[in-house]
Amino acid sequence: MNPEVALPILVPLFSGAVSLLFWRSRPMQRFIAVTGNLALLIVSLWLFVSTHQLGYITLQMGDWPAPFGITLVADMLSAVMILLTAIIGLSMGIYSLATTAQGHEKFGYYPLLHLMLAGVAGAFLTGDIFNLYVWFEVMLVASFALLILGGERAQMEGAIKYVTMNLLASVIFLTAIGLLYGMVGTLNMADIALRLDMAEHQGMVEVLAVMFMVAFGIKAAAFPLFFWLPASYHTPPVAVSALFAGLLTKVGVYALFRVFTLMFDQSMGYLQDIMLWGAALTMVTGVLGAAAQYEFRRILSFHIVSQIGYMLLGLALYTPLAIAGGVLAIAHNIVVKTNLFLISGITHRLQGTHQLKKMGGLYRERPWLAVAFFISAFSLAGFPPLSGFFAKFVLVRAGIEAGAYAVTAVALAVGLMTLYSMVKVWNEVFWKTLPEDNCILQEPAPAGDDGRLVKPSLWLMYLPVVVLALGSVLIGIFAEPVMRVMETIGEQLMNPTDYIRAVLGENADGGISLLEAEVQEGSGP
Amino acid sequence: MEPLMAVAIGILYATAIFMMLRRSIVKLVIGLILLSNAANLLIFTTAGMTRGAPPLIPEGMSRPLGAIADPLPQAVVLTAIVIAFGVLAFSVVLVRRAYEIVKAEDMDKMKDTDT
Numbered sequence: 343m344n345p346e347v348a349l350p351i352l353v354p355l356f357s358g359a360v361s362l363l364f365w366r367s368r369p370m371q372r373f374i375a376v377t378g379n380l381a382l383l384i385v386s387l388w389l390f391v392s393t394h395q396l397g398y399i400t401l402q403m404g405d406w407p408a409p410f411g412i413t414l415v416a417d418m419l420s421a422v423m424i425l426l427t428a429i430i431g432l433s434m435g436i437y438s439l440a441t442t443a444q445g446h447e448k449f450g451y452y453p454l455l456h457l458m459l460a461g462v463a464g465a466f467l468t469g470d471i472f473n474l475y476v477w478f479e480v481m482l483v484a485s486f487a488l489l490i491l492g493g494e495r496a497q498m499e500g501a502i503k504y505v506t507m508n509l510l511a512s513v514i515f516l517t518a519i520g521l522l523y524g525m526v527g528t529l530n531m532a533d534i535a536l537r538l539d540m541a542e543h544q545g546m547v548e549v550l551a552v553m554f555m556v557a558f559g560i561k562a563a564a565f566p567l568f569f570w571l572p573a574s575y576h577t578p579p580v581a582v583s584a585l586f587a588g589l590l591t592k593v594g595v596y597a598l599f600r601v602f603t604l605m606f607d608q609s610m611g612y613l614q615d616i617m618l619w620g621a622a623l624t625m626v627t628g629v630l631g632a633a634a635q636y637e638f639r640r641i642l643s644f645h646i647v648s649q650i651g652y653m654l655l656g657l658a659l660y661t662p663l664a665i666a667g668g669v670l671a672i673a674h675n676i677v678v679k680t681n682l683f684l685i686s687g688i689t690h691r692l693q694g695t696h697q698l699k700k701m702g703g704l705y706r707e708r709p710w711l712a713v714a715f716f717i718s719a720f721s722l723a724g725f726p727p728l729s730g731f732f733a734k735f736v737l738v739r740a741g742i743e744a745g746a747y748a749v750t751a752v753a754l755a756v757g758l759m760t761l762y763s764m765v766k767v768w769n770e771v772f773w774k775t776l777p778e779d780n781c782i783l784q785e786p787a788p789a790g791d792d793g794r795l796v797k798p799s800l801w802l803m804y805l806p807v808v809v810l811a812l813g814s815v816l817i818g819i820f821a822e823p824v825m826r827v828m829e830t831i832g833e834q835l836m837n838p839t840d841y842i843r844a845v846l847g848e849n850a851d852g853g854i855s856l857l858e859a860e861v862q863e864g865s866g867p
Numbered sequence: 868m869e870p871l872m873a874v875a876i877g878i879l880y881a882t883a884i885f886m887m888l889r890r891s892i893v894k895l896v897i898g899l900i901l902l903s904n905a906a907n908l909l910i911f912t913t914a915g916m917t918r919g920a921p922p923l924i925p926e927g928m929s930r931p932l933g934a935i936a937d938p939l940p941q942a943v944v945l946t947a948i949v950i951a952f953g954v955l956a957f958s959v960v961l962v963r964r965a966y967e968i969v970k971a972e973d974m975d976k977m978k979d980t981d982t
Contacts, residue, residue: 472943472946475947476946476950479950479954482954483953483954483957486954486957486961487957490961490964493964493968494968495968495969495979496979496980498961498964498965498968498969498977499965499969499977499978499979499980500980501961501965502892502895502961502962502965502974502977503980505957505958505961506887506895506899506958509899509902509903509954509958510887510902512954513902513903513905513906516906516907516910516947517906517909519910519943520906520909520910520913520940521909521913523910523913523914523939523940523943524913524914527914527937529939529943569981573980573981574980576980577980
């Protein structure tokens with residue numbers, strides 16, 4: 343028994359249920375939002391430490407042996423992703439205390455937040471392909487509801503696109519699962535990996551691989567399937583945008599990493615070129631879109647797309663070093679991108695607008711906010727010694743080693759373009775003087791329970807921003823131990839045999855011999 | 868039986884995509900309904916349409932006798948139906964609210980947030 347594998351799912355589910363019980367009590371819900379997410383962080387640290395010691399941890403649900411029951415499995419990739427989820431969850435819990443409107447809290451904002459974290463954690467931990475679909479849906483339903491909280495026109499328009507595209511992706515995913523089951527007769531990912539290598543129709547395996555690539559590509563917002571993201575991510579309240587930006591697209595990227603290193607590692611050679619150029623085009627279109635925008639959160643939304651390209655580049659190069667770089671890019675991006683969205687929320691609170699043209703003068707007014715933005719933005723652009731530099735450095739080195747010079751050059755050029763649009767934000771928001779037509783705090787700050795303005799609680803918004811900015815610096819300073827963890831991930835992902843053995847246990851050998859017997863009888867599953 | 872099902876599922880997918888490509892948000896929802904039904908039927912069919920007994924193991928044996936119906940796709944499809952239903956209920960409500968707020972059911976009138 344390894345309870346720490348299930349706890350990152352159970353803790354947010356539990357805190358979500360408890361905060362549902364306190365539906366009418368806002369203070370209680372707020373209290374649970376922080377304590378529940380703190381508990382999630384603690385169990386995630388536990389999971390990380392024990393995964394670091396043991397390599398793989400598995401838990402068979404209901405004690406059914408592996409290919410038959412549902413398996414929860416944590417390797418280093420899952421553990422790192424869970425840890426980041428917990429950090430972001432806690433930051434969001436604290437940040438939401440200061441930003442969430444009273445009306446949203448009454449409509450179940452905090453329970454939905456917990457539920458979404460549970461869905462994300464479940465997707466990272468499950469070892470069963472259909473279960474992955476179920477956790478995706480748990481996460482999506484919660485995110486749908488969070489996206490339209492407040493019900494403004496822009497939110498509705500954004501939500502229709504977001505919901506449609508995600509449902510379409512889910513149906514493609516489900517179809518692929520159905521066809522996969524028809525081929526191999528199992529849903530356990532380790533078992534599928536074993537059997538796909540021996541499947542009769544390798545052409546069909548490639549079709550399935552492409553279907554998974556499209557389904558997760560939509561969810562991860564990769565070129566050319568990204569257009570729903572900039573249309574919807576800037577519409578909800580800032581805390582929700584930040585959570586989406588930090589976590590949701592990365593779940594799609596995680597699924598791509600998991601599926602293509604474990605199940606379709608044989609057909610990877612075939613798809614590598616598609617993915618490589620997909621990654622390059624994702625980077626370029628995202629950053630060009632960002633360069634054209636003059637609204638703070640739209641710029642950031644387009645940057646999510648371009649950064650997804652770096653992560654996909656790591657997968658597409660398909661060497662241990664490249665995978666390590668890709669995962670480092672995910673980790674760095676979760677921290678930095680969330681932070682940038684949080685900063686956009688603070689600037690909105692201070693100046694009452696998201697339009698860059700109407701903002702200004704924040705460097706003089708709030709120097710520390712400017713420093714936090716500076717760190718995050720330059721980390722995103724890849725300046726040493728911040729976290730983004732090492733992610734890019736590793737990816738570029740892996741690209742040169744793999745001989746993919748053109749794509750590597752694209753990655754470097756996109757870094758410069760990122761810098762350009764970040765400097766644009768810096769100039770407009772922090773450097774230039776405040777333009778005449780800005781009316782600061784046009785809308786009154788939301789009132790607290792007792793009717794006081796919540797303005798004094800601005801420190802609740804600063805706290806996560808400072809912590810996350812510090813996180814980006816720390817990833818940069820402690821690049822060596824971080825990189826060692828990433829290299830372990832690269833090794834683990836490139837050698838799926840260990841994963842399969844960890845999940846199936848002694849059934850791994852049994853599964854192979856059973857399969858051979860079936861093939862001899864001529865009656866496939 | 869399987870070829871018939873395959874054709875039916877194919878028609879469902881095609882109709883669903885066609886409906887989703889129209890500009891009306893009501894047709895979009897109808898498309899989504901058809902799409903999820905098509906996927907559910909596909910999962911149901913992939914295990915093969917065996918006319919078999921329920922997969923019960925007689926006492927004292929370690930495996931069932933004779934032809935059995937594969938229980939796993941049925942469990943899977945049940946879950947998928949529940950999820951699809953929940954999500955569809957949500958999208959129907961969403962479309963209604965969007966119609967009330969935007970006052971149009973034409974997708975082309977919902978381009979404010981596009982860039």
